[in-house]
Amino acid sequence: MIIGVCEDDPAIRRLLAEALRFAGHETVMAHDGGEALRLFGADSGIDVMVVDIGLPDSDGRDVCQALRSAGQNAPVLFLTALGATHDRLAGFGAGGDDYVAKPFELKELIARLEALGRRGRPPLSTTAGLDLDPARHAARTPSGEVLLTPTEFRMLAAITSRPDEVVRRRTVIAAAWPEGAVVAENTVDSFMRRIRTKLESIGSPVSIETVRGVGFRIR
Amino acid sequence: MIIGVCEDDPAIRRLLAEALRFAGHETVMAHDGGEALRLFGADSGIDVMVVDIGLPDSDGRDVCQALRSAGQNAPVLFLTALGATHDRLAGFGAGGDDYVAKPFELKELIARLEALGRRGRPPLSTTAGLDLDPARHAARTPSGEVLLTPTEFRMLAAITSRPDEVVRRRTVIAAAWPEGAVVAENTVDSFMRRIRTKLESIGSPVSIETVRGVGFRIR
DNA sequence: GCCAGACAGTCAGGTGGCGTTCAGGAAGTG
DNA sequence: CACTTCCTGAACGCCACCTGACTGTCTGGC
Numbered sequence: 152m153i154i155g156v157c158e159d160d161p162a163i164r165r166l167l168a169e170a171l172r173f174a175g176h177e178t179v180m181a182h183d184g185g186e187a188l189r190l191f192g193a194d195s196g197i198d199v200m201v202v203d204i205g206l207p208d209s210d211g212r213d214v215c216q217a218l219r220s221a222g223q224n225a226p227v228l229f230l231t232a233l234g235a236t237h238d239r240l241a242g243f244g245a246g247g248d249d250y251v252a253k254p255f256e257l258k259e260l261i262a263r264l265e266a267l268g269r270r271g272r273p274p275l276s277t278t279a280g281l282d283l284d285p286a287r288h289a290a291r292t293p294s295g296e297v298l299l300t301p302t303e304f305r306m307l308a309a310i311t312s313r314p315d316e317v318v319r320r321r322t323v324i325a326a327a328w329p330e331g332a333v334v335a336e337n338t339v340d341s342f343m344r345r346i347r348t349k350l351e352s353i354g355s356p357v358s359i360e361t362v363r364g365v366g367f368r369i370r
Numbered sequence: 371m372i373i374g375v376c377e378d379d380p381a382i383r384r385l386l387a388e389a390l391r392f393a394g395h396e397t398v399m400a401h402d403g404g405e406a407l408r409l410f411g412a413d414s415g416i417d418v419m420v421v422d423i424g425l426p427d428s429d430g431r432d433v434c435q436a437l438r439s440a441g442q443n444a445p446v447l448f449l450t451a452l453g454a455t456h457d458r459l460a461g462f463g464a465g466g467d468d469y470v471a472k473p474f475e476l477k478e479l480i481a482r483l484e485a486l487g488r489r490g491r492p493p494l495s496t497t498a499g500l501d502l503d504p505a506r507h508a509a510r511t512p513s514g515e516v517l518l519t520p521t522e523f524r525m526l527a528a529i530t531s532r533p534d535e536v537v538r539r540r541t542v543i544a545a546a547w548p549e550g551a552v553v554a555e556n557t558v559d560s561f562m563r564r565i566r567t568k569l570e571s572i573g574s575p576v577s578i579e580t581v582r583g584v585g586f587r588i589r
Numbered sequence: 590g591c592c593a594g595a596c597a598g599t600c601a602g603g604t605g606g607c608g609t610t611c612a613g614g615a616a617g618t619g
Numbered sequence: 620c621a622c623t624t625c626c627t628g629a630a631c632g633c634c635a636c637c638t639g640a641c642t643g644t645c646t647g648g649c
Contacts, residue, residue, distance in 0.1 A: 153541070177544050194584070196538055286535040288581060300607060301583050338609055340625060363617065363624065519596055557598055559636060582606060582635065 152176045152268045155200040157187040157214065158230065159207050166257070167201065174261050184209035184217075189329050193222035193308035194285055194301050199268045201260075202247075204231040212247070219246050221326035222283070222308025226267040230255070278314040281357045281369070283307065295353030302327055303346050306339075310359060310369050319366040343367065371395045371487045374419040376406040376433065377449065378426050385476070386420065393480050403428035403436075410437055416444050418487045420479075423450040435548065443504070445486040449474070500576045500588070502527055514572030521546055522565050525558075529578060529588050538585040562586065 154176050158164045164180055171178045179197060181187040184206050191197055200218075204211040215227050226248040249263050282291040288304050289296050299307065309326035310318050320339055327342075328334055347359055360368045373395050377383045383399060390397050398416060400406040403425050410416055419437075423430040434446050447468040468482050501510040507523045508515055518526060528545035529537050539558060546561075547553055566578055579587045 172549065177541060179540075196536070196541075286532075287587075288536055288584060298581075302608070334608090335610060337611080337625090340627090341609075343625095344627065361625070521597070553597095554599060556600080556636090559638090560598075562636095563638065580636070 152198045152265070153179065153196050154264060154268075155179045155181065155187070155191045155195070155197040155225075157181040157184065157191070157201065157206065157211065158203045159183060159205075160203075163203075163230075163253075167260075170257050170261060171264075174265075183207055184211070184214040185330060187214050188217055188221070191218055191223060192305055193283075193312075193326075194288060194304045195223070196285055197223070197225050199225055199264050200227045201264065202227055202229055204229050215246050217325075220309065220312065220322060222305065222310075222312040224312065226270065228260075228264060228267060278311060278369070281311055281355065283311060290350065290355075292350075292353060292355045292357065294355060297349040297353050299346070299349065303342060303349070306342055307346055310367055314369050317362045317366050317368045321366075323366065371417045371484070372398065372415055373483060373487075374398045374400065374406070374410045374414070374416040374444075376400040376403065376410070376420065376425065376430065377422045378402060378424075379422075382422075382449075382472075386479075389476050389480060390483075393484075402426050403430070403433040406433050407436055410442060414442070416442075418444055418483050419446045420483065421446055421448055423448050438548070447479075447483060447486060500530055500574065502530060509569065509574075511569075511572060511574045511576065513574060516568040516572050518565070518568065522561055522568070525561055526565055529586055533588050536581045536585050536587045542585065 152175075154171055156164065156167050156171075156178055158167065158180075159182050161182075164182065168178050168180060179190050179195065181190050185208055187200075187202065191200060200215075202211040202215055206214065211229060211231075215229075218227075227246060228249040228251060229247045230251055230253060232253045248267055251260050251263065280292055283289075283304070284291060285304075287298070288301070289298050290304075290307060305327040306323055309323050320336070323339060324332075324334060343359065343361075350358065358370055360370045362368055371394075373390055375383065375386050375390075375397055377386065377399075378401055383401075387397050387399060398409055398414070400409050404427055406419075406421065410419055419434075421430040421434055425433065430448060430450075434448075437446075445468070447470060449470055449472060468486055470479050470482065499511060502508075502523070503510060504523075504527075507518050507520065509518055509523075509526060524546040525542055528542050539555075542558060543551075543553065562578065562580075569577065577589055579589045581587055
């Protein structure tokens with residue numbers, strides 16, 4: 152299992168790295184929210200994430216939401232020093248799947264992570280008859296399957312994560328490119344065309360609709 | 371099941387020998403690290419190993435790593451007088467699979483050993499028409515057989531363990547090199563080429579596909 | 590001690606895939 | 620009709636990867 156850990160405290164980071172490796176898992180480490188967004192993308196292959204709520208550059212719950220809108224929907228376990236109920240609930244509200252307070256029992260944390268991971272890697276979106284398979288970098292429909300390049304995959308993931316909703320160009324760019332990247336407006340169109348072509352090539356029943364002046368929507 | 375035991379204390383050695391034989395297993399005994407290296411090699415047929423961390427001539431964790439790099443990848447259970455968490459973790463980091471503190475409950479130890487043995491090492495798959503033979507470090511297909519070096523074998527095993535899935539470069543590195551090893555990015559490519567060449571040389575029907583920017587996939 | 594062979598790892602050069610851009614046309618909007 | 624936005628096809632260039640050869644280390648045999 153590949154586990155993404157976002158935690159600023161070096162001691163805890165190292166502890167988790169060793170313990171998880173020991174338990175037979177691979178880890179990807181991030182020490183702040185920005186790095187997490189870069190490393191934990193939809194095509195990162197990550198099965199479960201551990202995110203500290205109190206990060207130096209942002210709130211872990213915001214990080215989680217940003218990842219969600221980038222199409223990443225692996226389960227998230229929040230780490231926090233706070234034990235109050237409303238904080239716990241806020242964590243769940245932000246798309247979290249579990250919650251552990253610091254200081255935590257290592258064994259318990261790992262057990263919970265494995266439980267979350269065992270639920271299986273959810274196909275990113277079976278919505279609208281379109282499956283995204285991060286393990287294979289592929290998009291699948293009842294009628295066939297195509298392989299996508301990393302960027303294509305991230306873009307498509309960002310759109311399919313919100314079926315029937317209009318996803319703004321800006322959002323697509325934020326999901327598919329690292330923060331601060333400068334891309335010509337047109338680049339999105341080019342990729343969109345390639346994705347559409349690939350989907351057509353397998354006779355996909357779903358298509359990407361463009362909402363002029365706003366963005367795109369899956370249908 | 372054949373169980374290798376490396377332990378300097380004669381009393382514990384005798385205790386384990388009797389108990390394991392009683393439980394229906396065969397044992398191979400070593401008094402120190404040097405002997406363990408000679409007796410527990412990759413071709414020793416040993417299924418599981420019990421290694422004391424506090425050996426007269428060396429640290430059990432070093433012994434374990436030495437055995438690993440000699441191609442021995444049977445599961446290891448560490449025995450130690452230390453109970454502190456960081457020692458436990460260090461044992462895991464050295465390639466251990468389980469850990470029992472002395473004095474131990476005989477029943478529990480045997481149960482854990484049997485669990486390790488049963489789990490086996492990743493049942494190196496017959497997937498996709500490609501057989502991996504850990505004992506001989508060989509890859510076999512309907513059309514022939516080639517011998518692989520230890521590193522080649524570990525890499526190929528990492529890829530074949532997930533047929534049709536993209537295995538990331540860093541996953542391959544994690545599988546083929548000890549933790550913290552620094553290898554040039556290029557090294558993976560070199561080995562990959564050697565593996566592909568060997569597979570071709572026997573006219574293998576399966577081949578390793580590369581997914582640019584992500585990793586490799588068996589096909 | 591010396592040599593031969595096997596294996597791990599590195600380096601430099603070439604290639605192609607993928608990300609990116611551009612220009613021209615089509616479609617939507619006022 | 621003027622203007623904007625998006626589609627379409629083609630082309631470019633970088634970088635990840637491939638490829639072949641080389642170096643260094645270790646082991647076993649004479």
